[in-house]
Amino acid sequence: MTAVMVFTRDLRVHDNPALAAAAVAGGEVLPLFVADDAVLARSRPHATRLAFLLGALRDLDASLRRRGGALVVRRGEWVTEVVTAARRAGATEIHISADVSGYAITRLRRLVQAAAAERIGVVRHPGVTIVPPGVVAPPGKDAYQVFTPYYRRWLAAPRRAAAAAPVRITLPGRVRHGRVPALADLTAARPAAGAPAAGETAGRARLREWTAEALAGYEAGRDDLTADRASRLSAHLHLGCLSADEVARAAGGEGPGARAFVRQLAWRDFFCQLLASRPGAAHADLRDRGDQWHDDPDALAAWQAGQTGYPVVDAAMRQLAAEGYLPNRARMIVASFLTKDLYLDWRAGAAHFMTLLADGDVACNQLNWQWVAGTGTDTSRHRVFSPVRQGQRFDPTGDYVRRNVPELAALPSRVIHDPDSGARRACGYPPPLVDHAAAAAAYRAR
Numbered sequence: 001m002t003a004v005m006v007f008t009r010d011l012r013v014h015d016n017p018a019l020a021a022a023a024v025a026g027g028e029v030l031p032l033f034v035a036d037d038a039v040l041a042r043s044r045p046h047a048t049r050l051a052f053l054l055g056a057l058r059d060l061d062a063s064l065r066r067r068g069g070a071l072v073v074r075r076g077e078w079v080t081e082v083v084t085a086a087r088r089a090g091a092t093e094i095h096i097s098a099d100v101s102g103y104a105i106t107r108l109r110r111l112v113q114a115a116a117a118e119r120i121g122v123v124r125h126p127g128v129t130i131v132p133p134g135v136v137a138p139p140g141k142d143a144y145q146v147f148t149p150y151y152r153r154w155l156a157a158p159r160r161a162a163a164a165a166p167v168r169i170t171l172p173g174r175v176r177h178g179r180v181p182a183l184a185d186l187t188a189a190r191p192a193a194g195a196p197a198a199g200e201t202a203g204r205a206r207l208r209e210w211t212a213e214a215l216a217g218y219e220a221g222r223d224d225l226t227a228d229r230a231s232r233l234s235a236h237l238h239l240g241c242l243s244a245d246e247v248a249r250a251a252g253g254e255g256p257g258a259r260a261f262v263r264q265l266a267w268r269d270f271f272c273q274l275l276a277s278r279p280g281a282a283h284a285d286l287r288d289r290g291d292q293w294h295d296d297p298d299a300l301a302a303w304q305a306g307q308t309g310y311p312v313v314d315a316a317m318r319q320l321a322a323e324g325y326l327p328n329r330a331r332m333i334v335a336s337f338l339t340k341d342l343y344l345d346w347r348a349g350a351a352h353f354m355t356l357l358a359d360g361d362v363a364c365n366q367l368n369w370q371w372v373a374g375t376g377t378d379t380s381r382h383r384v385f386s387p388v389r390q391g392q393r394f395d396p397t398g399d400y401v402r403r404n405v406p407e408l409a410a411l412p413s414r415v416i417h418d419p420d421s422g423a424r425r426a427c428g429y430p431p432p433l434v435d436h437a438a439a440a441a442a443y444r445a446r
Helices: 017-025 037-043 047-066 078-089 101-115 147-156 199-212 215-221 234-238 244-251 256-277 298-304 311-323 326-342 346-356 362-373 387-394 399-404 421-427 437-446
Strands: 002-006 028-036 070-076 093-097 121-125
Touching: 002 017, 002 078, 017 093, 017 121, 028 037, 028 047, 028 078, 037 070, 037 078, 047 199, 070 078, 078 101, 093 101, 101 121, 101 256, 147 256, 199 215, 199 234, 199 244, 215 234, 215 256, 244 256, 256 362, 298 311, 298 326, 298 346, 311 326, 311 346, 311 387, 326 346, 326 362, 326 387, 326 437, 346 362
Parallel strands: 002 028, 002 093, 028 070, 093 121
Antiparallel strands: none
16 A cells, blocks of 8 residues: 655654654655645745755655655646646555645645545644644634633643654655755745755754753743844744654753743744634734725835844844844834834735745744734734834843944944934944834824
């Protein structure tokens, strides 16, 4: 008997329930990845994320080859390619991890219908989240919209056992493997020079190193922009190079660092269950306030380029462009500035993030943006972050600004987050794009 394992956002061999089940169910296993033309058409500007994907696929192929298999790569219309590969292999089952976006849910539904016409079963498995969407839900509803009650239930929810990595994978005979595409095959855009190393091997090494050296201080230092104590595992979690369950198990549950870090994994699950329930939240307000967002292309361009005149905002936007990554505190600062100081539509900011982030996850990105913008799940929707105070508090030495805004590197710490007009002229740094106090008052008045 032959089974097909379709990799999507679970690019790993360890703790992959779908792969483990395929290896048990079938004497032969066809490990398959289909580069979906519909997704690629939207992803051409996203060079950093595409480069991370291709690196993860190459690492996955190497892991499969060490077990006697190989990754079979196809490109085209996703459902057609999956069913064609399964039919040619003589497969009776297709194993796949269930996902949460509207596109992924619809695509899987179409696969089930097309495979049924070929008398091939489709078996769905958990593996993208720790607690699958729908397992924890409020009475009479399909998803929580407030984090705290969700988190209490999430902590008590049962956890699945770790799935063993297959020892041996036997490919069906006469399989044409194909190749992992080169980045130049997919986009002319260039990835961020400082993007993280991709793949399960790099992700597991990073997880071991970070939990041993930095986890204990995570709660106290996670917002410290200068120290940069974040795990930087988000891109590995997004593409499933690491399972979220494995990350949670590695962190453990004891100690303030572990508890605070696992709580962030719960936030990820929270947004995933909400998007699975409300797929339109990727593009539409969860709570429509009737916002009449400003239309100011010049202000948007200045924000994107890190030229707002607010040093911590500009440092964050330049880090995003250089590394394809931002720590969570920096994400909140720049999102608040765009949606509340500039009063520009959160969708413009979310789209820019998706273009540059290696970890461009629809659920976490879009719903975090809505949380900050006041259209989502934040219960304090009038919250406005002062960029000067945020910089002074979370980059007290100014070193985060110095790393990312080199024209300000010579300024002393006491003034670097709010330089006067003379210092700005001397450094060639722009004046503030807006007056924060006036902008915050106007936002609240709306």
